[in-house]
Amino acid sequence: MRRLKPILLYVLSACLIIFISITPASSQIREIRIGDSRGDWGYPNPFRHYPRGPGYIRMSWVFDTLIWKDQNGYIPALAQSWSFDEESLCFIFKLNQEARWHDNTPLTSEDVVFTIEYFKKHPYRWITIDHIDRASAEGLYSVRIYLSKPYSAFIPDIGGTMPIIPKHIWESVETPETYNDPKAFTGSGPYVFRDFNKAKGIYLYEAFTDYYQGRPKADRLIYIRSGKPMISLQTGEVAIANIKPNMAASLKEKGMIVIKDERGWNKKLMINHKKPPFNNRNFRHAMAYAINRQEIIDKSHLGFGTPASCGLLSIDHEMYNPETPSYPHDARKAVKIIESLGYTRGDDGYFEKDGRPLTVELLSSDITVAGERVADRDGEVIKKQLEHIGISMNLVNMEQATTDSRVKNWEFDIAISGHGGISGDPRILNEMISSRYGAGSVNSARYDINPELNRLMEAQMLEMDQQKRKKIVYRIQELYAVDLPAISLYYPDSMAAYNPARGICWFYTKGGISKGIPIPQNKMSLIK
Amino acid sequence: MKDGHYIKLTAVYFFAGLVMIYASYILPKWLPGDFVTAMYSDSNVTLTVEQEAQIRACCTGKEGLSRYLINLLSLKWGYSYALLTPVSDLILEALPWTLLLFGGAHAASMLLGFIFGVEAAWRRGGWVEKISVGCMTIIEGVPEICTGVVLLIIFALFLGWFPASGGETAYAVQSTVNRILDVGHHLVLPLVTLVLAYFPGNFLLTRGSMVMVLKEQFVQTARAKGLPPARVRYAHAARNALLPMFTRFGLRIAFMVTGVLVVETIYSYPGMGTLLFKAIGVRDLPLIQGIVLFSSLAVLFVNLAMEFLYGMIDPRVRYAH
Numbered sequence: 001m002r003r004l005k006p007i008l009l010y011v012l013s014a015c016l017i018i019f020i021s022i023t024p025a026s027s028q029i030r031e032i033r034i035g036d037s038r039g040d041w042g043y044p045n046p047f048r049h050y051p052r053g054p055g056y057i058r059m060s061w062v063f064d065t066l067i068w069k070d071q072n073g074y075i076p077a078l079a080q081s082w083s084f085d086e087e088s089l090c091f092i093f094k095l096n097q098e099a100r101w102h103d104n105t106p107l108t109s110e111d112v113v114f115t116i117e118y119f120k121k122h123p124y125r126w127i128t129i130d131h132i133d134r135a136s137a138e139g140l141y142s143v144r145i146y147l148s149k150p151y152s153a154f155i156p157d158i159g160g161t162m163p164i165i166p167k168h169i170w171e172s173v174e175t176p177e178t179y180n181d182p183k184a185f186t187g188s189g190p191y192v193f194r195d196f197n198k199a200k201g202i203y204l205y206e207a208f209t210d211y212y213q214g215r216p217k218a219d220r221l222i223y224i225r226s227g228k229p230m231i232s233l234q235t236g237e238v239a240i241a242n243i244k245p246n247m248a249a250s251l252k253e254k255g256m257i258v259i260k261d262e263r264g265w266n267k268k269l270m271i272n273h274k275k276p277p278f279n280n281r282n283f284r285h286a287m288a289y290a291i292n293r294q295e296i297i298d299k300s301h302l303g304f305g306t307p308a309s310c311g312l313l314s315i316d317h318e319m320y321n322p323e324t325p326s327y328p329h330d331a332r333k334a335v336k337i338i339e340s341l342g343y344t345r346g347d348d349g350y351f352e353k354d355g356r357p358l359t360v361e362l363l364s365s366d367i368t369v370a371g372e373r374v375a376d377r378d379g380e381v382i383k384k385q386l387e388h389i390g391i392s393m394n395l396v397n398m399e400q401a402t403t404d405s406r407v408k409n410w411e412f413d414i415a416i417s418g419h420g421g422i423s424g425d426p427r428i429l430n431e432m433i434s435s436r437y438g439a440g441s442v443n444s445a446r447y448d449i450n451p452e453l454n455r456l457m458e459a460q461m462l463e464m465d466q467q468k469r470k471k472i473v474y475r476i477q478e479l480y481a482v483d484l485p486a487i488s489l490y491y492p493d494s495m496a497a498y499n500p501a502r503g504i505c506w507f508y509t510k511g512g513i514s515k516g517i518p519i520p521q522n523k524m525s526l527i528k
Numbered sequence: 529m530k531d532g533h534y535i536k537l538t539a540v541y542f543f544a545g546l547v548m549i550y551a552s553y554i555l556p557k558w559l560p561g562d563f564v565t566a567m568y569s570d571s572n573v574t575l576t577v578e579q580e581a582q583i584r585a586c587c588t589g590k591e592g593l594s595r596y597l598i599n600l601l602s603l604k605w606g607y608s609y610a611l612l613t614p615v616s617d618l619i620l621e622a623l624p625w626t627l628l629l630f631g632g633a634h635a636a637s638m639l640l641g642f643i644f645g646v647e648a649a650w651r652r653g654g655w656v657e658k659i660s661v662g663c664m665t666i667i668e669g670v671p672e673i674c675t676g677v678v679l680l681i682i683f684a685l686f687l688g689w690f691p692a693s694g695g696e697t698a699y700a701v702q703s704t705v706n707r708i709l710d711v712g713h714h715l716v717l718p719l720v721t722l723v724l725a726y727f728p729g730n731f732l733l734t735r736g737s738m739v740m741v742l743k744e745q746f747v748q749t750a751r752a753k754g755l756p757p758a759r760v761r762y763a764h765a766a767r768n769a770l771l772p773m774f775t776r777f778g779l780r781i782a783f784m785v786t787g788v789l790v791v792e793t794i795y796s797y798p799g800m801g802t803l804l805f806k807a808i809g810v811r812d813l814p815l816i817q818g819i820v821l822f823s824s825l826a827v828l829f830v831n832l833a834m835e836f837l838y839g840m841i842d843p844r845v846r847y848a849h
Contacts, residue, residue, distance in 0.1 A: 035693070039796070040611065040806070048612055051573035125573045177612060194697070198611055199621035200798040226693040227796040231685050235692050335742060400550040404569045405561030431574045440568055440575030503606055513571055 003216040029503050031220035034521060035238035039201015039225025044193050046124050046163045047176040051516035053420070056126065059222060060513070061205050061523055062102075063163035066093050066112070067155070069509050070524045077213075078107065078164055078188065082155075085495050086464065088146065089133075091154060095141040098212035101166045102186045104454055109137035114167035122176050122295065126515065126523065127157045145377035152469055156425040163515040164188065190523055191218040201225035214528045217504060221526070233497060234352045240498035240506050240520065245304035248495055256497040261508040263306060263314035263491035264423030264518045270415045272487045273447060277341065277358070278413065284484040286337035287414075288327035290389045291382060293490050295329075300377040300490055308488035311477025312422055312429060315331055319426050321474040327480040329491065334389045343390075357390040363415035365403040378489070407442040419443040424516025426473045430457045433480055447485035496520045534836065541832045545825060552821035553596050556813055563587045565610045566811040600821075606814035608807070615818035618803060625695050626714065627806065630788050633722030634780060640723070641730020642773060646766045648731070649738030650757075661735065668728035676721040676794040683717060684778040690717045693796035718795045726780070733776060737769035744768070771842050776836040785823045 041055035042048050044062050049055035068077040079093035083208045099107040117134040123129065131151035136144050145158065169183045170176065176184075183213065185193040190213070191205035203223040207216040226232040229241035248258045269291070277283045281308045293307035308314065309395060311324035343351040343358055351358040364379030383393040398406075406412045419441075431438040433458055438444025448454060456476050463469040498506045498520075564584045564634065568575050575583070587609045590597075599606065605615040648657045684692040691697070742765055750764045775822045780787070789801030796802075801821060807815040 033698070037796070038806070042611065048608070050569055051571035054571055056572065059804070075747060123579065125579060125784060144548060180612075197698075197798075198618055199625065199803065201796070201802075202694075204699045220699070222698050224694055224698045225796040225798075227794050228680065229678065230690060231692045235684055235688060237692060238693075399809075400570075401561040401566040401809060404563050407568055408565050417570065418835065433788065438574045439577050440573075440580045441571075442565070444571040444574070517572065 004522050006204065012181075012223070014201070025219070027250060027503070028215075029218040031222055032218040032502065032504060032526070033222045033224055034240055035224045035226035035228060035229045035232045035313060036242070037225065040196075040198055043185070045187075045195055046165060047122070047179070047199050048184075051125065051466050053513070053519050056514055056517060057519055057521050058223065058318050059163065060189065061191040062185055062189045062193045062324055063165065064099070064189045065160055065163055065514075067159045068524065069160060069511060070522065071507050071510055073510055074160065075198070075524070077110075079159070082159065084464070089150060090147070091145045091159075093143045093145070093159075095143065096212050097141050099188055101168075101188050101214065102192045102208055103166075103183075104210065105166065105168060106140075107164070107166070107188050108140045109143040110140075111167045112143045112164055113137050114171065115162065115164050118165065118170055119162070124162065125196075127160070128153075128501055129160050132158070150464045152463050152466075153425045154426045154462055156515065157427075170421045186211075190527060191221050202471055211527075214527045217528060218526055230497075236499070239502045239504060240496060242519075243404070243497045245493040245495050246302050251497045255499070255501070257375065257500050258495055258497045259506065259508055259520055261494040261496075261518050262316035262510070264316070264512050264516055265418065265420040265490050265494060266312065266314070266422055266460060267416065267418040267489045268308070268415045268441070268443070269382070269487040269489055270412070270445070271484075272410055272412050272414065273445070275413075280341065281483060282368065283341060284487070285327065286334040286389075287386065287391075288342075288484060288487050289330045289337070290334035291385050291487065291489070292329040295385070296378055296381045297490050297492075299381050301490075304493040305490045306493075308490050309477070310481035310484060310488055311490050312432060312480065313426065313473075313477060314491050317423055317426075319470050319473040321477040323472050323474075324355060324477045327484075327487075330434060333391050345390060348392075350387075357392055358390075359394060360386065361394045361396060361404045361413045362386075363406060363412050364395060364397050365400040365416070379436075382416070404442045417443050421512065421516035421517050423511050423518070424514075425471075425511075426476075428516065429473065429476050429480065430461065433476075433485070445485035447483065449484055449524045453479045453483070494518055537835055538832065541828055545828055547823060548824040548828060549597070549600065550593070552817050552824060553593055556816040556820065559808070559811060559816075561811050562810045563813065566611065566809065593705050596817075605818045608812050608815040610810050610812045610815070611806075615814050618815060619800070619818055619822055621802045622798055622803045625797065626788065628695075628711075628782060628792070628800070629718055629722065629799060630784050631716065633719050633726060633788075634777070636719070637723045637726035637730050638773065638777060641727050642734050642766070642770075644770070645731045645734025646738050646761055649735045649742060649769075650761050651740060652742070657735075658668060661732070664728035664731045667724060668732065670724075672721055672725045672790045673794065675724050676718070676791055679717050680720055680794060691713075694724045695798045714797075718791045718797050721791050721794070730773065731777070733772055734769060738765060741768045767843075770836070774834065774838070774841060778831045781830045782827045784826065785819065 001034040014423050036054060041052065041058050042050040044059040046059060046063065047058045054333060064078050066077060067074050067082065068493045069075065071076040078095055078099050080096045081094045083092050085092065093112070095109060101107055113135045116129065116132060119129050131147050131149055133148040138144060147154070166186055167187055173179045174228055189206055190211045192208050194204040194206050196203050202225060205221040207219050209215050224238065226238060229238060230243050232238045252258055271278050271284055274524040288310065297303060297307070309324050310318065310326055311321055315321045338351055343353045346352040346357060356438050362379055362383055379395050379397060383395045387393050403415060407415050407417065431441060432444050433447055434454065435444065435446035435448050438446065453476065460469055460472040460476065463472060496506065505526055506520045507521045507522060508518065512518050513522055538728055564580060564587060607613065607625065608618055611618065644660065648660050651657045680692060683690050691714050694714055696707065696714050700710065702710065747765050750760045785800045785804055788799060789805055791797065792799045793800045800823065804816065804819045807819065
């Protein structure tokens with residue numbers, strides 16, 4: 001018996017090992033942690049999140065839209081299918097019958113109709129609902145949305161951005177901005193919102209096990225604030241983080257997967273085209289020729305970036321016009337243009353006219369990119385380039401809110417600015433050119449004096465045929481580049497890295513999430 | 529002790545408090561820019577003129593001074609524009625973390641600075657004193673941002689001994705004891721960074737005061753009486769060198785919010801500094817006013833309390849009045 005004991009123990013151990021090895025390992029991930037340097041982006045519901053990409057992303061885990069995007073484009077979400085009836089100017093959405101609210105109430109067409117009606121009374125500022133005449137439910141799972149006039153951005157705007165809210169909760173809420181009940185976070189998305197600690201800048205979400213697209217891969221989703229997200233990524237505190245492009249190689253060596261976004265964000269030079277000499281188109285052309293964009297990229301960003309098209313949209317956009325006029329660096333040409341405007345060199349080598357020196361003030365500040373504040377030396381490089389052709393420059397570095405305020409009030413000459421959204425719907429052109437569409441944005445040139453441009457911007461919003469719209473968008477880019485009310489400088493390389501060992505494959509969304517948010521935190525990464 | 533002196537002192541502080549209240553009301557309003565521009569103008573949302581006017585109508589801080597005072601007296605500190613949450617709630621969420629980090633660093637650096645300063649002065653002229661004074665002078669000149677980043681890279685990134693961010697592991701499911709240990713684990717690097725920033729100043733101040741005190745006749749008398757050296761140092765000499773340290777303690781309270789901002793930012797440590805920094809970034813006027821008022825009143829309160837404590841620590845102050 002004594003001899004048998006070790007043999008029995010050995011056999012039992014072997015059986016145990018075999019049993020463990022053949023038992024299928026659970027693929028469910030306990031939790032995923034994501035970090036960014038700011039942390040707080042508002043409460044994750046449509047009325048309380050910050051009007052920035054990270055705020056929308058935090059809301060998107062809780063509230064689903066009718067359709068969504070993945071790496072390749074639009075995919076079904078709450079709507080299984082959708083179509084457009086041109087004659088009646090009506091979009092028809094067939095809803096997924098499995099969809100449930102987080103309190104397990106079925107999501108029906110009444111909720112979609114209610115959402116539109118509610119947003120008419122209490123606008124959700126990410127979308128424009130003015131073009132919608134009415135919405136009606138056809139049975140429990142079909143919705144017809146009638147337009148009062150054609151609206152080409154309907155799918156990205158209403159279909160892909162508008163969060164659907166539950167009628168049974170919001171119908172009695174009169175002031176949604178101050179509605180603070182836990183029910184305000186009842187959505188139909190893959191995660192249930194549990195907590196937001198404002199002092200710590202952390203969020204907790206838990207998987208909605210009855211999610212209609214299947215149980216999410218991770219049981220808990222946690223956002224943390226990290227002053228140095230790249231360090232937190234390497235120490236394993238977070239699963240994914242935005243990285244500086246020059247760190248990509250070393251992170252790859254450490255087993256991280258590095259992903260790169262399309263060119264959906266641009267740095268640009270805002271010009272006060274309402275005051276002389278900037279109100280002269282030729283002077284703006286001279287500045288464009290004087291600026292060497294590749295030099296900015298090389299000196300300020302270690303070469304990680306691409307010179308931008310003066311038509312705003314990048315080559316990655318399906319409506320990018322390759323024939324858009326460009327202004328390759330040519331200092332001599334810039335000098336000639338300025339001389340043709342009556343300027344002469346003074347004793348100090350700088351241009352002057354009627355005894356008054358040509359002095360330009362350049363405002364510069366650290367710009368926020370995808371939720372991270374990025375410091376660079378763009379201002380110094382541009383200052384030297386413009387001084388080189390004979391413009392006396394005064395570089396003023398200020399905090400971003402102060403710069404924004406001065407630009408907003410037209411109290412500036414030129415200012416460095418930047419924005420994303422340029423890989424999304426070409427409506428961005430209207431917002432970044434015209435004050436009719438972009439009055440509230442400091443990134444908008446607010447340039448309204450070209451009648452053809454104004455007409456084309458109206459036309460592109462009314463053109464439902466994408467091929468015809470493409471031609472209009474082509475022409476808008478040409479006219480914008482010729483008039484040059486603002487100069488797009490470059491598209492910086494935008495990268496993120498994640499640890500594949502955590503079991504999640506993160507990706508940048510084609511055209512950006514929603515209206516073009518360049519953040520690789522698409523909820524489809526966590527859906528099986 | 530004359531009660532009249534303390535009544536006058538309290539009246540002066542009360543007047544200073546009124547000035548602080550007015551300053552907290554008016555100064556944030558002088559910041560260039562406003563909430564709507566800071567929050568929306570370069571956001572993903574492009575407001576129309578009407579939408580902008582609508583938001584501006586409720587977020588422009590047009591509240592008059594009288595309404596501001598009435599609200600303060602009725603403990604209504606307003607709502608944060610950005611977070612749509614009562615300002616008092618936000619301050620109360622952040623305050624314990626600031627007290628833990630700043631208070632801990634302040635107390636530790638005071639204690640260490642005092643003990644090492646006394647010991648260095650006692651050994652005046654020796655190599656220990658010379659080296660320690662030299663080192664402390666150098667460390668005093670190193671900014672917190674430099675120390676913080678170096679410690680972060682060495683102990684968080686390379687060695688992995690301490691976490692790189694946060695005040696505790698967010699939403700960790702753990703027992704109370706483990707939570708306390710976790711908070712302590714997260715506190716080490718930011719605390720050491722601040723201690724390294726505050727300790728040299730305390731050391732040099734104590735040493736300087738102690739060197740002067742050691743020349744006094746009562747110390748010579750204590751030595752001549754054959755008292756143990758430790759008793760001479762601490763019971764007789766060091767007690768008289770304590771007052772400058774005490775004054776420094778009160779003055780440093782003024783840096784409770786801004787002084788820890790750099791460290792809070794590097795380690796993403798929650799606290800009042802970060803809260804104020806973000807509020808200024810989006811021109812969240814009620815929150816800025818609340819934090820400025822709270823911190824300035826805290827400074828006044830601590831300094832007033834210290835005026836009373838001076839007399840207890842050093843009877844000469846009491847007799848002088």
